[in-house]
Amino acid sequence: MTLFIEQCLNGLQFGLLLFLLAAGLTLVFGIMDLVNLAHGSLYMVGAYFAATFAAWTSSFVLGAVLALGATLLVGMVVEVVVMRRLYGRDHLDHVLGTFGLILFFDELVRLIWGPEGLSLPLPSWLNTAITIMPGVDYSAYKLSIIIVSLVVAAFLYVLVMKTRIGMLIRAGATNREMVGALGVNIKLLYTLVFGLGAALAGLAGLMQAPILTVQIGMGENILILAFVITVIGGIGSIRGALIAALFVGFIDTLGRAFFPDLLRMVFSKEVAATAAPALSSMLIYLMMAIVLVVKPEGLFSAGGK
Amino acid sequence: MSVRLTPRNVVVAVLFAALLLLPFYAQFANDRFLLTLFTRIVILAMAAVSLNLILGFGGMMSFGHAAYLGIGGYAVGILAYEGVGSGFIQWPVALLSSALFALVIGALSLRTRGVYFIMITLAFAQMAYYVISGLARYGGDDGLTIQKRSLFVAPFDLTDKTQFYYVCLALLFASLYLVWRLVNSRFGLVIQGARSNDARMRAIGFPTYRYKLVCFVIAGTLCGLAGALLANHTDFVSPAMMYWTRSGDLIIMVVLGGMGSVTGPVFGAVALLVLEEALSGITEYWQIILGPLLLLVVLFARGGIDGLLAKVRS
Numbered sequence: 001m002t003l004f005i006e007q008c009l010n011g012l013q014f015g016l017l018l019f020l021l022a023a024g025l026t027l028v029f030g031i032m033d034l035v036n037l038a039h040g041s042l043y044m045v046g047a048y049f050a051a052t053f054a055a056w057t058s059s060f061v062l063g064a065v066l067a068l069g070a071t072l073l074v075g076m077v078v079e080v081v082v083m084r085r086l087y088g089r090d091h092l093d094h095v096l097g098t099f100g101l102i103l104f105f106d107e108l109v110r111l112i113w114g115p116e117g118l119s120l121p122l123p124s125w126l127n128t129a130i131t132i133m134p135g136v137d138y139s140a141y142k143l144s145i146i147i148v149s150l151v152v153a154a155f156l157y158v159l160v161m162k163t164r165i166g167m168l169i170r171a172g173a174t175n176r177e178m179v180g181a182l183g184v185n186i187k188l189l190y191t192l193v194f195g196l197g198a199a200l201a202g203l204a205g206l207m208q209a210p211i212l213t214v215q216i217g218m219g220e221n222i223l224i225l226a227f228v229i230t231v232i233g234g235i236g237s238i239r240g241a242l243i244a245a246l247f248v249g250f251i252d253t254l255g256r257a258f259f260p261d262l263l264r265m266v267f268s269k270e271v272a273a274t275a276a277p278a279l280s281s282m283l284i285y286l287m288m289a290i291v292l293v294v295k296p297e298g299l300f301s302a303g304g305k
Numbered sequence: 306m307s308v309r310l311t312p313r314n315v316v317v318a319v320l321f322a323a324l325l326l327l328p329f330y331a332q333f334a335n336d337r338f339l340l341t342l343f344t345r346i347v348i349l350a351m352a353a354v355s356l357n358l359i360l361g362f363g364g365m366m367s368f369g370h371a372a373y374l375g376i377g378g379y380a381v382g383i384l385a386y387e388g389v390g391s392g393f394i395q396w397p398v399a400l401l402s403s404a405l406f407a408l409v410i411g412a413l414s415l416r417t418r419g420v421y422f423i424m425i426t427l428a429f430a431q432m433a434y435y436v437i438s439g440l441a442r443y444g445g446d447d448g449l450t451i452q453k454r455s456l457f458v459a460p461f462d463l464t465d466k467t468q469f470y471y472v473c474l475a476l477l478f479a480s481l482y483l484v485w486r487l488v489n490s491r492f493g494l495v496i497q498g499a500r501s502n503d504a505r506m507r508a509i510g511f512p513t514y515r516y517k518l519v520c521f522v523i524a525g526t527l528c529g530l531a532g533a534l535l536a537n538h539t540d541f542v543s544p545a546m547m548y549w550t551r552s553g554d555l556i557i558m559v560v561l562g563g564m565g566s567v568t569g570p571v572f573g574a575v576a577l578l579v580l581e582e583a584l585s586g587i588t589e590y591w592q593i594i595l596g597p598l599l600l601l602v603v604l605f606a607r608g609g610i611d612g613l614l615a616k617v618r619s
Contacts (some may be wrong), residue, residue: 022559029420035420035423066519082600085604086603086604089603091366091420091423091530092366092418092556092560093603093607095366095368095423095556096554096556096557096560096599096602096603097599097600097603097604099553099556099557099599100595100596100597100598100599100600100603101596101600102550102596103592103593103595103596103599104592104593104596104597105596106592107591107593107596108593110590111590111593124601126558142361219548220534220549224427224428224549227424227427227428228424230423230424230427231425231428235420235421277439277441278435278436278439278440281432281435281436281438281439282432282435285428285429285431288425288428289413289429292413292414292416292417292421292425293413293416296416296417296421297417297421298421
């Protein structure tokens with residue numbers, strides 16, 4: 001039971017982290033109609049920045065804040081230099097162009113930080129276990145990831161639904177030309193939205209950094225998961241991204257933890273041992289397939305595209 | 306369809322002649338590496354040609370095409386590991402398994418369109434990647450060494466480098482012919498019609514879903530064959546050959562060469578791989594040049610090499 005609660009929390013933490021990544025992706029797609037494969041690169045850049053700044057300032061929090069700002073800046077620069085030229089193009093052009101960006105970023109990171117990868121050590125006050133329930137201890141850091149992500153999710157909700165800029169964002173997603181015609185500086189809005197998406201990806205990257213190592217290509221595997229989430233949730237829908245991210249987080253974590261045991265109950269030990277790893281990594285894709293059969297546009301499609 | 310003497314056709318003819326004569330040059334210059342490089346180019350060109358069938362002509366933006374390379378390759382690798390060495394069994398199994406995978410993936414993915422299709426094909430290919438990485442018996446992440454190349458009857462010996470090159474080249478030409486015949490057939494016209502306006506094609510009575518699915522399966526099967534060749538070429542299969550960046554490479558080849566031109570992907574494959582080879586000779590960090598170069602191609606050279614060649618005429 002203790003293990004189950006712990007794994008559920010892990011699932012929640014992973015799901016929320018995926019949400020941060022998927023939210024940026026789905027925001028950029030919903031508003032600019034842009035497929036951004038390089039989103040994973042921004043996740044990686046965020047982690048590298050955090051590791052570097054934390055080492056400079058010898059403060060984890062300060063490093064994280066600086067990294068967040070730096071990733072936002074990188075995102076805005078990328079938008080102005082590259083992405084701006086890709087709007088209105090074919091999706092295939094987006095895929096190719098941003099694929100080129102991935103190659104560029106991976107190599108640039110290798111050039112600057114070297115091929116070995118970095119580590120981001122946790123400060124001692126986060127590197128402890130907290131008793132959340134009698135008999136159940138949980139990592140303070142993972143708990144703080146959950147809290148930060150929830151705060152960011154709430155912030156996003158307020159930003160998109162309750163503020164003027166959120167209104168413009170929603171209006172831009174529905175009808176770009178009309179918003180532009182009404183005198184809104186669409187270019188600036190796009191740059192801001194892209195920067196916001198980049199900062200969200202960077203936040204996910206820097207929060208994941210102490211758990212995994214900071215390395216080149218770290219954004220690529222998780223990017224695919226973020227894609228799966230946007231597809232399940234419906235492209236362009238932040239609410240859909242949140243629900244799908246939690247789904248995927250839980251299924252992935254719990255599947256890895258308990259699926260082998262479940263299989264062992266039905267099949268022989270040998271069969272279970274060989275099939276379980278393959279099957280548990282298939283689970284989320286199976287879920288995606290099922291969602292698509294039922295609703296090809298995703299669970300909460302923003303409509304339109 | 307008469308073939309006219311346009312600059313583009315001349316360049317195509319020259320390229321094909323060069324590919325045909327390459328082993329002689331390699332022999333003459335005693336450059337074994339050149340032959341190895343070009344065997345690889347020819348095999349990947351075949352994969353790109355198959356992708357072009359759905360991407361260029363069918364408008365289906367599959368981002369999971371490398372999965373078939375892996376499935377075809379692993380069909381050969383696993384059978385060889387289990388002691389089935391005959392190519393007459395290995396290759397049909399490679400073709401069948403990639404066809405089956407394409408059928409399942411296609412049936413699900415083709416229910417969606419646009420960016421959903423890109424992401425779904427990508428996700429399914431990654432699923433196949435993780436499943437194969439999980440096969441501990443066949444090496445898992447580390448891959449599987451193939452002790453013996455596929456065995457065929459007496460005069461054919463795939464271990465002979467020159468012979469193997471010609472086998473690959475013959476199969477490349479055969480797939481080019483197949484694609485050429487396909488896109489100029491009634492079937493191909495329906496596929497291209499569906500690319501331009503799917504709703505209209507359905508309105509005049511074509512069940513485009515089925516047509517596209519068949520096209521998707523043909524492309525997957527063809528790429529599975531390329532996978533079987535690739536496994537024989539490297540004597541090794543690993544999940545890396547079906548990682549999603551490989552699918553990206555294949556798309557680059559198609560777009561660089563020119564989408565929707567039968568021979569375009571061959572140009573693209575030659576250009577990309579030779580460029581990679583040349584850049585990696587200049588600097589260790591060659592991708593830092595290749596990445597922005599791709600962006601420039603996307604931004605300024607739509608139509609790819611084939612498009613440039615077509616412009617020369619006018």
